[in-house]
Amino acid sequence: MSVSIYYSARRAAPLTEAESAAVERVVTTRAKSFPYDDEESLYLDDHGRGDELLTGSTKLPTGPDRWLPVTAHVLDSVTELRRAVEGAEWHVHLDDADIPWDEDTGYDLPGMRDADLAAELGDLCDPE
Numbered sequence: 001m002s003v004s005i006y007y008s009a010r011r012a013a014p015l016t017e018a019e020s021a022a023v024e025r026v027v028t029t030r031a032k033s034f035p036y037d038d039e040e041s042l043y044l045d046d047h048g049r050g051d052e053l054l055t056g057s058t059k060l061p062t063g064p065d066r067w068l069p070v071t072a073h074v075l076d077s078v079t080e081l082r083r084a085v086e087g088a089e090w091h092v093h094l095d096d097a098d099i100p101w102d103e104d105t106g107y108d109l110p111g112m113r114d115a116d117l118a119a120e121l122g123d124l125c126d127p128e
Helices: 017-032 064-084 115-125
Strands: 004-010 052-059 089-094
Touching: 004 064, 017 064, 052 064, 064 089
Parallel strands: none
Antiparallel strands: 004 052, 004 089
16 A cells, blocks of 8 residues: 655646746756655656646555655655745645645654664664
8 A cells, every 4th residue: 555645736827937947946856856766756746637736646665664755755845845935825734644844944843853763763664
């Protein structure tokens, strides 16, 4: 069974040239810093319908040792996108569960940056 993060932005006005350039910068920069070549990272669809500015999804890894780093990277990427595209209505969710927005931290999940939890999950893949 796979779990994915879905993200979309809607607004009546299309992206401006500056916003389009900012989105491209975020996508390019975040792709270069993605930690795993063999996992899905931020992916934006190249089609929008109606008032959709951006839509995309990322299938999360099945290995527990990679789940938190990939989740953090993708949510940080979507946070940067949201800050680059003002005035849009964003919807970000992990399958059926909405991921809340916080003005200070952006998109975040409890424990996502917990080093001890990440180590515990890593130990599940490499038991002693």
